[in-house]
Amino acid sequence: MEDFRRTYQRLCKEAGVEPQESVLTQLQEVRAAASGTKLDLSGQSLTVESCSMLGKSLQNNTLFTELILSDCMLSEEGTKLLLKGLCFNTTVKLLDLKGNNLRGAGAEALGKLLMRNKTLQRLVLEWNAIGMWEEGFSVFCEGLASNSSLTQLDLRNNQINHQGAAEISLALKRNSILRELDLRWNNIGLLGGRALLEALQQNHTLLQLEMAGNNIPSDILRAIEQSMAHNADRHLTLRESHTKTKVLSKEIQFLKEEKNRQVLNLMETIDKQRNEMGQSSRTSSVRLGQLRKL
Template identity: 65%
Template sequence: SYSGVKLLLHGLCSNTTVKSLDLKGNNLRTVGAEALGKLLWQNKSIRSLTLEWNSLGMWEEGFSSFCQGLGANNFLQRLDLRNNQINHQGAAELAVALTQNASLQELDLRWNNIGLLGGRALLNCLHRNKTLKRLELAGNNIPGDILKAIEQALNHNQDRETILSEAQNQVNILSKEVLSLKDEKNKQFLDFMDTVDKQKEEKVKSERISAARVGQLQEVLDEQHSIMNSLKAKLQMTEAALALSEQKVHNLGELLNTMKQEQTSVAQCHFRELQQQKQESADREAKLLQDLSAASEKNLLLRNQVDELERKCKVQQDQLFQVKQDLTNTTAELKLRAVQAEERLEMEKRRFKQSLEDMESLRVKEVDHMAQHIEASERSMQDRIQRLEAIRISLEGELSQVKAAALAERGQAEEELIKARSQARLEEQQRLEHLEEKLQLMTESRDEAQKCCLKQKEMVAEAQARAKQLSLQADGLKRRLEELQQDLNRKEEEKVIEVNKVKVELQEQIGHLEAERTAQDSLREKVAALERQLKALSSNHREALLDKEGEISLLLEKLRMKEAEISRVREEEAQRASFLQNAIMAYVQGPPLGTHGSRK
């Protein structure tokens, strides 16, 4: 249906994937032609469009919109319009569209009604359209000469495209060759510059190396001079040290003599002091012996006093023992009395029992009397018991008093003994400490005297050892001086040898530098030769470029000649076409009416 075709074409307007569209035999008519025009206006992906058997030429408005869309489209390459009843007017509109189109390469218009006028319009449009390569016009009532002219125009377009493509290819090839020549020239120039830079760097390196060697040799010479100066300074220092050591040896000898004299005097003084100390120690020992004898006598007296006090303590202990025995005796008597009283009570109880047994009949009568008598007897017994207890308590108090007095006397005696013993011990300790202090002082004085003697002996030994060491050091310094003199002589010889070596090396370096100068001169000559070669190469390249430019100019002249020939052919064809057109017009118009009547 028309609406379906319209919707389909409207949807394809924004499509970007469809490359080929075939709508033959759909009877599109005006609506379809207008929709196709819009499609060609908007779509940019379709390359092939087939519209056979659709009678598009019958609808002038629709076909004109289709032609306008075709003129605006620059992407379609193949169009099939066979059997669409296109007349000369439609062909003229199609020719106008082809003049505007720049992408269509194949157009099929077979079996339409284009006629002579349509053929001329298509022929005229081919003078402007340069992309159309194939045009099918069979079955359109177009004269043969027009068809031939159209074929010639198409062939001319094809030839022109081939010539242009060949010229473009040649231009591309020539440009590539020119670029390759430029690259080669640049490479050669860069290689030459690299070689020049390398030679310059080598020259700079050689100069630096030579300068470094000269500096090293100068440093070696300076070091040797400094070594010589240091050795001279060391010799002066050693000589000064020797002089100082000799002075020290002389001073030490004098010190030894003075020390010996002082030692002899000190030894005599110490001997005298020792004799005096011996006498004093003997006197002190006699005094100490006397003090010891007096202390021993006092100890004997104190021991006698202690014995007497011990005897008194024994007597007091005996008295205490007797008191204890008396206490035990009194307690035994009290116990016996209590036992006797208890026995008496038992006897009386027995008697009462017997009387009760004997006088059972009288018991009732004499109960009151017996009870009173028993109570009185019990009271008397209680009184006796109380008295005995008071006697016992008084005896116990007396015993406690006696014990306390004995303990007090014993404590006093023990305190007196302790005081006497402590006083005796303190006095003995004080005397012993005093004697020990005196002995310590004597021993310390003796030890100090011995230490002084030992120190003096050590001083003498150290002085002798120092004298020996100084003599050894003097001998060593003399030997060192001899060795230093030998080293100086040897180093002077080495210095002379090294100076000669340095001179030889300097001469060799001078020779090397001269050789390097010659090499640099040769390199400069090579650089000049290379520059000449570069100039020659540049001249050759220029000549080659000029030759290429001449060839390009020849090709351009050939193109111009061919274009002139093409223009001449076109003019001839135009003349022929005009001649044929005049002939056809004359043929179409026919002879005048008068001539027909006369013939009849």
């Protein structure tokens, strides 16, 4: 923690900007708490300069696995600078950006993050506005489609309409990693619900899809629930099959090793018998020679 604090201060000095006092205070509190792997800067109203320095500090940092930046009043520029550094981070598994009113540029930056980062597993984006910006949200969904690590995504209250839902559905058709997706309290509607239902005909790995508060007809919601149930059953079957395969593989390996041991033991026995027979033959020859001399 102290190394991270010093890195942040050094980068601020090199850039000719004052370290944000609230950030230093929070870093000191985290150090005192000895929490180790969680950096919580929620509610700190981060400046653009702090976002830039934090992004650079996090780029090569291997300490934090959780980064909480909810309600930080992030600007579009600050968001881009912060997420740029996280693109190359290899330890952060949880990123919470709840309540920052992220818009088009933020959505694009998040899309690039999802394209490049290989370790992020949970992303919380509740109470933002990325669904309002068609181009930015398209980049975000493209990143989601190609991502290979994210398993949980929270998009509650992001003003996602049926067009945004169509973009998400395209991403789900290509993504096989995401397990939980929360889309509650958007404006997906009938067309968006149909698009997502269609995506679930191809996506068999998503296990939980929350859709309440989207003005989606009940029959489509039931169909989505059925698809989730089928995916869950399929996942359970695959997991059981995988477990059985592992057990069977271990048994086969044991039998192979046991067979090898038996073969080695047999070879040792044969060699021993051969040596004994050779010794017996030599002894007999010696005795026969002695008898002939008599």
